[in-house]
Amino acid sequence: MxxxxxxxxxxxxxxxxxxxxxxxxxxxxxxxxxxxxxxxxxxxxxxxxxxxxxxxxxxxxxxxxxxxxxxxxxxxxxxxxxxxxxxxxxxxxxxxxxxxxxxxxxxxxxxxxxxxxxxxxQSSHELYQELSQNHEFERRLMDMIEERKRLLDDASKTDVEKLNKEIFALHMRLGRCRKAIAATEEKILFAEKQSRS
Known part of the structure; x- marks a missing residue:
């Protein structure tokens, strides 16, 4: 039902x-x-x-x-x-x-x-809040990556190395964040399926 x-x-x-x-x-x-x-x-x-x-x-x-x-x-x-x-x-x-x-x-x-x-x-409401937070975190990580990419243009060789490491680390975090978003979306679908049964 x-x-x-x-x-x-x-x-x-x-x-x-x-x-x-x-x-x-x-x-x-x-x-x-x-x-x-x-x-x-x-x-x-x-x-x-x-x-x-x-x-x-x-x-x-x-x-x-x-x-x-x-x-x-x-x-x-x-x-x-x-x-x-x-x-x-x-x-x-x-x-x-x-x-x-x-x-x-x-x-x-x-x-x-x-x-x-x-x-x-309550379950759905909390999940939507979690999804919203994850999307906000994703947006911030993407901004941080773009900011470091912009800095690469005028960076010295040492700074380029450091910035590339930071970009790589941020991409790793972004990947984990996107996995969390996918997992939360699955939970929402499951909660809504439960509410329809």
Whole structure:
């Protein structure tokens, strides 16, 4: 089962729970909530509403307009954000009897599911960070090689020897760096394959 399918299944459950929540008018007596322009931060949701269903609808729209999986960075970013949005809605629902009633028989399953999704997201996020760092290291090594090549033009015989040794050593480091990049890319592909199974 793909990560996106798991998230879709979860959102489908949230639709009915959000409707129940809104019908019960849980926020009507809460002056602090009533004074707020929206339930969640702008970072998480575009919607500005005191109705939970509006936020669940936004998640549904986000799922419907996901970038293609081939655009890995954009896809991963969108999946991570949707996961955070779901968690935010769940936190609000958890504070009401609606959640307790709807989820009593399957609380353990849902906890396991949430842990699994979090693990997938965290694993991919860390790998993308590692890949970004490796690419930055690769770029710096290439700059260092180019800089030494430029110095060769005006260098004395002794300096030429020294610079050539440095260039050789930097090329060795660059080779190791590129191997690390390839290994990290393989790990990302494996993590994404796991999330789809």
């Amino acid at each position: 793909k990560a996106v399918d798991k998230l879709t299944w979860h959102v489908e459950n949230l639709v009915s729970q959000a409707e129940e929540f809104d019908k019960a008018k849980w926020f009507d007596k809460n002056r602090y909530i009533q004074s707020q322009p929206s339930l969640f931060s702008n970072r998480l949701f575009v919607s500005k509403s005191l109705k939970l269903r509006d936020y669940v609808d936004e998640i549904v729209q986000s799922l419907a307009s996901l970038p293609p999986e081939t655009h890995r960075h954009a896809y991963q970013f969108a999946i991570t954000k949707i996961g955070e949005q779901i968690e935010a809605v769940i936190k609000v629902l958890k504070s009401t009897p609606v959640w307790a009633k709807e989820n009593k028989p399957s609380t353990q399953k849902q906890q396991q599911y949430r842990k699994a999704v979090t693990r997938i997201m």
